[in-house]
Amino acid sequence: MKTAASDKYRPYPTMKLAARRWPDAVIAAAPQWCSVDLRDGNQALIDPMDSHRKMRLWNTLVAMGFKQIEVGFPAASQTDYDFIRHLIEGGHIPDDVTIQILTQAREDLIRKSFEALEGANKVIVHLYNSTSEVQRRVVFGFDRQGCIDLALAGTRLVREMSAQRKGGEVTFQYSPESFTGTEPDFAVAIVEAVAAEWGATPERKMIVNLPATVEMSTPNIYADVIEWFCATVKNRDSLVVSVHPHNDRGTGVAAAELAVMAGADRVEGTLFGNGERTGNVDVCTLALNLFTQGIDPQLDLSDIDAIRRVAEECTGLPVHQRHPYAGELVYTAFSGSHQDAINKGFKARDKANSPVWEVPYLPIDPADVGRSYEAVIRINSQSGKGGVAFVLERDHGLELPKPFQAEFARVVQDHADREGRELAPEEIWLFFQRTYLADGRMQVVDYSTVPVSKGQRALTATLVVDGKERIVQGIGAGPVDAFVHALEKDLGVMVKIKDYHEHAIGQGSEAQAASYVAVAGADGAVVHGAALDASVTMAALKAIASALNRAG
Numbered sequence: 001m002k003t004a005a006s007d008k009y010r011p012y013p014t015m016k017l018a019a020r021r022w023p024d025a026v027i028a029a030a031p032q033w034c035s036v037d038l039r040d041g042n043q044a045l046i047d048p049m050d051s052h053r054k055m056r057l058w059n060t061l062v063a064m065g066f067k068q069i070e071v072g073f074p075a076a077s078q079t080d081y082d083f084i085r086h087l088i089e090g091g092h093i094p095d096d097v098t099i100q101i102l103t104q105a106r107e108d109l110i111r112k113s114f115e116a117l118e119g120a121n122k123v124i125v126h127l128y129n130s131t132s133e134v135q136r137r138v139v140f141g142f143d144r145q146g147c148i149d150l151a152l153a154g155t156r157l158v159r160e161m162s163a164q165r166k167g168g169e170v171t172f173q174y175s176p177e178s179f180t181g182t183e184p185d186f187a188v189a190i191v192e193a194v195a196a197e198w199g200a201t202p203e204r205k206m207i208v209n210l211p212a213t214v215e216m217s218t219p220n221i222y223a224d225v226i227e228w229f230c231a232t233v234k235n236r237d238s239l240v241v242s243v244h245p246h247n248d249r250g251t252g253v254a255a256a257e258l259a260v261m262a263g264a265d266r267v268e269g270t271l272f273g274n275g276e277r278t279g280n281v282d283v284c285t286l287a288l289n290l291f292t293q294g295i296d297p298q299l300d301l302s303d304i305d306a307i308r309r310v311a312e313e314c315t316g317l318p319v320h321q322r323h324p325y326a327g328e329l330v331y332t333a334f335s336g337s338h339q340d341a342i343n344k345g346f347k348a349r350d351k352a353n354s355p356v357w358e359v360p361y362l363p364i365d366p367a368d369v370g371r372s373y374e375a376v377i378r379i380n381s382q383s384g385k386g387g388v389a390f391v392l393e394r395d396h397g398l399e400l401p402k403p404f405q406a407e408f409a410r411v412v413q414d415h416a417d418r419e420g421r422e423l424a425p426e427e428i429w430l431f432f433q434r435t436y437l438a439d440g441r442m443q444v445v446d447y448s449t450v451p452v453s454k455g456q457r458a459l460t461a462t463l464v465v466d467g468k469e470r471i472v473q474g475i476g477a478g479p480v481d482a483f484v485h486a487l488e489k490d491l492g493v494m495v496k497i498k499d500y501h502e503h504a505i506g507q508g509s510e511a512q513a514a515s516y517v518a519v520a521g522a523d524g525a526v527v528h529g530a531a532l533d534a535s536v537t538m539a540a541l542k543a544i545a546s547a548l549n550r551a552g
């Protein structure tokens with residue numbers, strides 16, 4: 001980047017805090033959540049939501065457990081106004097949910113907002129005006145006092161209209177909008193003036209929302225300012241301090257978390273971070289971050305895919321595949337060492353039967369957000385033996401021995417490299433069948449055994465070799481040993497079994513035997529073979545044939 005261009009920008013002022021406390025704070029409970037999907041999220045859409053989409057999103061937000069929901073800017077849009085009337089007149093607002101509306105500090109807009117709220121039980125009236133130095137100078141053309149006067153005029157009217165209002169209580173919320181561009185001492189001054197005008201008390205608290213309207217600094221500086229604000233503002237116990245981080249620097253989540261550590265009681269945000277420019281802070285991520293620390297987030301995210309679907313369909317914006325917790329790929333490992341560790345983690349967990357989650361590379365149990373283990377491990381050229389073995393065990397019950405895994409993984413990896421793409425589990429299974437189970441030069445058709453002396457059995461096997469039927473006979477300590485001797489005696493094929501494993505797949509009459517052998521060829525190279533059969537002995541003989549066929 002050219003140096004000349006960066007001369008345009010100035011560093012954000014830091015805060016001189018004598019003994020900042022937030023770095024040592026630990027979040028022990030969820031903050032109050034307020035969804036602003038239907039307002040801030042909506043105002044950022046190319047096509048703002050119609051009533052139908054708003055209603056669908058509303059129902060999802062309520063079902064998730066949001067108790068405060070900003071439902072619109074009724075004085076700005078007829079759709080918002082009508083939607084709010086529909087919520088109220090249709091009786092769609094549960095008793096424990098408070099709707100919030102946004103208005104500027106302008107008389108006509110405030111009056112219209114109260115009109116929209118008629119008949120609603122509890123409401124939050126959210127008044128804002130921009131307080132930043134730039135906006136005072138460039139947009140409004142007034143000084144600090146002019147800015148305070150505007151806020152006070154708006155507050156006064158909200159107070160008067162709240163007193164006249166029939167029906168339930170009004171909670172007042174004030175936002176010094178563009179707080180991050182506002183001198184902290186001025187933010188305190190204007191909030192104190194507004195709180196005095198409103199008459200905030202510890203019994204009738206006012207919400208003070210301190211938005212990172214534009215995220216302009218590292219999150220630690222935002223936290224410093226929040227801590228300083230909370231320590232400095234008069235009558236802190238009459239205020240609910242709220243934050244409303246945007247994500248211009250990509251650190252909205254961190255800013256919200258540090259702000260809560262610094263003393264904020266409440267967080268405004270949206271599902272998956274939709275909102276102006278780079279979005280509002282993502283409440284799903286914040287909530288699940290808490291969840292992974294053992295803290296009840298007070299929001300139900302147990303079916304994150306369903307929530308994601310609604311959000312995507314209502315906003316028309318896709319959630320990124322790598323989005324924390326919700327992205328399509330975030331519970332999937334392609335790379336070999338990750339797959340191996342996840343596979344071992346799952347096995348250790350099954351064995352230990354422990355409630356504590358400690359599967360490597362998975363910060364959260366996918367099942368807790370309604371995701372399944374199915375797609376955790378997927379195979380491409382970056383995958384190793386653990387991943388391939390995981391897929392075969394998960395889908396087909398095969399427990400491949402370690403050296404066997406290594407051999408088959410090489411086959412799969414070569415193919416994935418050639419194809420340059422992910423291989424579906426069905427393709428891997430097809431590959432396994434083609435590599436080990438398909439008919440080769442030698443096929444075992446049948447066999448029988450009889451005891452000949454103590455510990456010795458004679459085996460007769462019918463084979464097809466190069467298309468011709470052959471009968472071979474041999475004696476050995478068991479059927480495998482007898483088969484090896486038969487192959488040597490009658491076909492002149494030397495077989496050195498280096499390793500042998502078998503296990504059952506399934507139970508009862510449906511059960512199958514899986515056999516795996518490692519055979520050393522004349523040159524000493526080890527080749528593996530495998531077979532499945534209803535009979536354990538037949539599976540063993542077929543596995544030997546499989547290895548010999550592969551050895552060529």
Ligand SMILES: CC(=O)SCCNC(=O)CCNC(=O)[C@H](O)C(C)(C)COP(=O)(O)OP(=O)(O)OC[C@H]1O[C@@H](n2cnc3c(N)ncnc32)[C@H](O)[C@@H]1OP(=O)(O)O
Nearest residue numbers: 040043073075076077104105106128129130139140177213
């Ligand atoms: C950071 C945020 O997200 S804040 C929320 C922003 N959301 C929206 O603006 C969405 C909906 N807004 C709208 O539909 C319109 O802007 C309306 C209906 C609110 C107002 O419409 P209009 O008056 O026609 O236009 P416009 O927004 O351009 O008005 C700007 C005027 O409002 C003034 N103004 C802006 N914000 C405020 C405020 N919070 N309080 C008082 N006056 C304000 C401006 O100084 C300007 O005054 P001027 O006309 O004397 O120069």
Ligand SMILES: CC(C)C(=O)C(=O)O
Nearest residue numbers: 128175177178211213
């Ligand atoms: C109205 C305020 C809270 C806002 O949306 C913002 O500052 O981003």
